[in-house]
Ligand SMILES: Nc1ncnc2c1ncn2[C@@H]1O[C@H](COP(=O)(O)OP(=O)(O)OP(=O)(O)O)[C@@H](O)[C@H]1O
């Protein structure tokens with residue numbers, strides 16, 4: 001099983017409001033089509049929030065439940081994310097990939113912002129039919145905070161906890177995790193020994209973003225590595241990068257090797 005998250009910085013115009021990059025989405029669909037016979041039934045795609053996931057919470061004042069919010073507007077995050085995943089499903093369908101949209105607030109809840117309960121029975125049935133589940137971050141109902149805006153980067157953990165996932169691939173608009181602000185050298189390997197140090201190098205997004213850019217991405221993938229699933233963060237500016245990012249023993253970008261937690265050390 002593979003989980004691929006396509007960054008919102010690649011497939012939307014992230015600084016705008018609900019603005020999809022239709023050309024890029026189609027390019028991704030064509031690349032998935034190339035590997036479809038091999039990977040069908042074993043792939044889940046997670047869409048980054050981009051100009052949907054990061055634009056809507058600001059427009060409707062639903063970024064934090066501790067700020068004034070209007071119950072009439074609570075639905076807007078999910079409504080817009082469903083519009084987003086439905087649009088991508090339509091384009092994938094036009095390119096001949098059978099797929100199905102899954103909206104995250106209906107299959108998971110959080111507690112103080114962390115994953116709490118989830119039920120992916122429907123997604124498992126979809127995979128058995130060789131249909132590609134397409135999902136994303138969302139507003140989640142939260143046991144402590146009423147609701148949170150739950151990043152798409154947090155969604156692969158749901159699957160790593162539910163299946164034996166071989167690799168989680170996160171495609172974004174940079175080549176990997178950079179060592180400095182100059183954006184020149186990337187970290188090739190994150191492991192159990194160096195991940196704390198590397199977390200200090202990862203910062204916020206340089207675009208409109210409510211969920212914490214590279215830092216949240218790396219935190220999410222470290223939780224997954226601690227479950228025994230390896231992860232890759234690499235550039236998806238060329239959608240063809242998806243193929244080595246999934247299959248190669250020496251994938252592009254930053255590789256996060258899997259480790260198992262010992263007691264409370266992770
Ligand atoms: N050390 C770092 N190395 C690389 N990128 C970094 C680092 N620190 C912060 N960043 C920022 O993180 C950004 C990538 O995260 P971002 O969340 O914007 O992308 P995305 O995942 O493609 O979008 P979305 O969250 O909408 O899916 C980079 O463009 C860069 O601005």
Ligand SMILES: C=C(C)CCOP(=O)(O)O
Pocket residue numbers: 008047048049050052053054077081136137138139149150151152153210211
């Ligand atoms: C997707 C939603 C709802 C929030 C933003 O998520 P991200 O940009 O994918 O981190």
